[in-house]
Amino acid sequence: MLELLRGIGEEVVGSGKDGCIYIDDAVRRMEALSEEAPGSVSLIYMDPPYGTGKRFEVRQKVGAREWKSGRGSLVLPAYDDKLPRDEYLSMMRSVLTSSKKLLSSDGLLFIHVDYRMHAHVRLLADEIFGESSFLNEIVWAYETGGRSKKVFARKHDIILLYASSEDYDLHTDDVAEVPEGGRRNHMARRVDEDGRTYRQIVSGGKLYRYYDDEPVPPSDVWSDISHLQQRDPQRSGFDTQKPYRLLDRIVRCASREGDTVLDPFFGSATTLEAAFAAGRKFIGIDINPLCAVLAERRLKDAQYRLFCPEGEGAPELDALAAPGITDTGVYLNAFEPCDDELKQAAPSGYDGIDNWAAGRLENGVFLAEGREIRSKNTPELTGEVRVPLPGGGLVVRVSDILGRRFFYRLQN
Ligand SMILES: C[S@@+](CC[C@H](N)C(=O)[O-])C[C@H]1O[C@@H](n2cnc3c(N)ncnc32)[C@H](O)[C@@H]1O
Incomplete structure (x- = not known):
């Protein structure tokens, strides 16, 4: 049993050069970022809740067996899309106002909504960005789902495109x-x-x-990108996940290599993955800590900073470090869930772990030097990671399948 550490809200993977992920309220974090670094972002894509009145879910895979079968059995809340309209619009007003401050003079903003909030959000964004900054209403049309007989089946979303100024940099030829x-x-x-x-x-x-x-180059009707199918290999288990191709198109035509792309409601991290793959820096914000777990999986090769509050409770962990000649092996021996929810979902301790890392603390920041992340290609956790010598002062971080993070000091 190791010492549980408290108060570690930041983790760095590698040099952290590729981007930042914040588990936070978009209103608060966007306001803070717009004060800290105005004009620093080239592209903002936002896919906020749509005012559906529904609750959305994430289907998590538990243990190697489910990772191998590709089917997750644990259904967890993703988000409640139930804000009353005035609260919804007040949240959007704040996020859009911060977006305007954050965007560079050649920056672009894409707002993804559907028929429910489209008119309200359009008027709001016109007010904040100015009507003359409105460039396009992109219709993303798809064919998934059934056909209603009471109304014409709703088979499109709207993506509103605004420019930060007349000097905006949209290069549609790059996605021809x-x-x-x-x-x-x-x-x-x-x-x-x-x-x-x-x-x-x-x-x-x-x-x-x-x-x-x-x-x-595409027109303003995008019917060539299909919505995710039920058994789509891209599916992360997150209900409102958007297709990678959609974000790849947006990222490539509205930013350039080295630019910063921000998504204040990143969900399953589609935007962050597309931005990283295209050589852009990413900033992702989401209020749900489970989204950090999804992002880590999709950004396995990226070096980033993650700001996420640690989980409540105190699961028991047993691990040890064995210094070798060139590096140190850190071995995870046992993990005992701290509550019934996790015990029921994952009766075998290891199955309750989504990913884990070993590394060091520097000024209260956890530097992840070795990591194991479950994925389709790596369904099993070996329980071993390698970190550079020396072996002393090591810390282990475990993320459980409910999205909670816990830190422990290794005592040997
Ligand atoms: C429509 S989903 C985004 C889906 C995402 N585009 C994808 O491809 O997976 C909306 C996201 O907004 C997040 N969210 C809702 N309210 C929020 C808030 N106040 N601050 C930050 N994130 C919020 C939810 O947790 C959810 O992940």
Whole structure:
């Protein structure tokens, strides 16, 4: 049994150079960030609650067996989307006001909503950003789900696009794609001397030629990105997860390598993963600590800072460190859940662990030097990580499957 440590709210993975994750209220954290670093963010994408009146869930996988089968059995609350409209709009007013301060002069803001709050949020954002800063209403159309007979089936979301100023930097060419089935079908199809098919049109005395194999930037209707299917391999278990391709498109056309991309409601961390993969820095905020666990899994190769309050309760941990010639092995021997909820969900102690790390404390910050994270490719925890020598002063951090983090000082 090791000493449980309290008051560690920050963890750094590697140098922390790739981004920051905050488990916090978006209103509070956005306000703080906009005071600390105004004008420092190039792209903000937000996918807030939509005012659905529903409760959303996360399906967690418990233990190696469920990771192997790909099916999670533990259903946990993701978020309650039940704010009364005035409270919802007051939250959005605050987050949008901070967004305006945080964006650089060439920055862009994407607000993802649906038919419920779209009109309200549009008016609010017009007021805060100015009507002339409104660039697009993107319709993301998809075909998943059933068909209602009482109304026309609702098969699209709205993504509002605003610019920070006239100097905004949107490069739609970077996300141009060759359209399926060619382009401009109403024009006569011709074949040139090299065998390439094209359409052409004369307008204002000028001849325009469009080749079928040439990439075209998207219009404001995005129907080429499907919603996640039931058994989609991308699924993280988070109810309102958005497809990676959607965020990849937004990140690549609205920011450049090295820029900072921020998502104040990051959920399952789709934006953070897309930003990291495209060489952008990321900032993610979410109020639910479980989202940190999802983000860590999707950002396994990233170096970042994570700010997350530790969990309540005191599970028992047994671990030891064995210094070797080139590094130190840290071995996790036992983990005893501190409450019935976890005991019921994961009767075998190890199954209650989502991921764990060993490292050192520096000025109250935990430096994670060795980590094990369960994922599809690594369903089992070996219970061993390697950290650099020397072996003294080590701390172990365990995150359980409920998203709670606990820190322990290793006494040998
Ligand atoms: C629609 S989901 C985001 C889904 C995300 N785009 C994805 O791909 O997984 C909305 C998120 O907002 C978070 N949230 C709700 N209220 C919040 C608040 N006041 N501060 C921070 N996050 C909040 C919820 O926990 C939830 O994860």
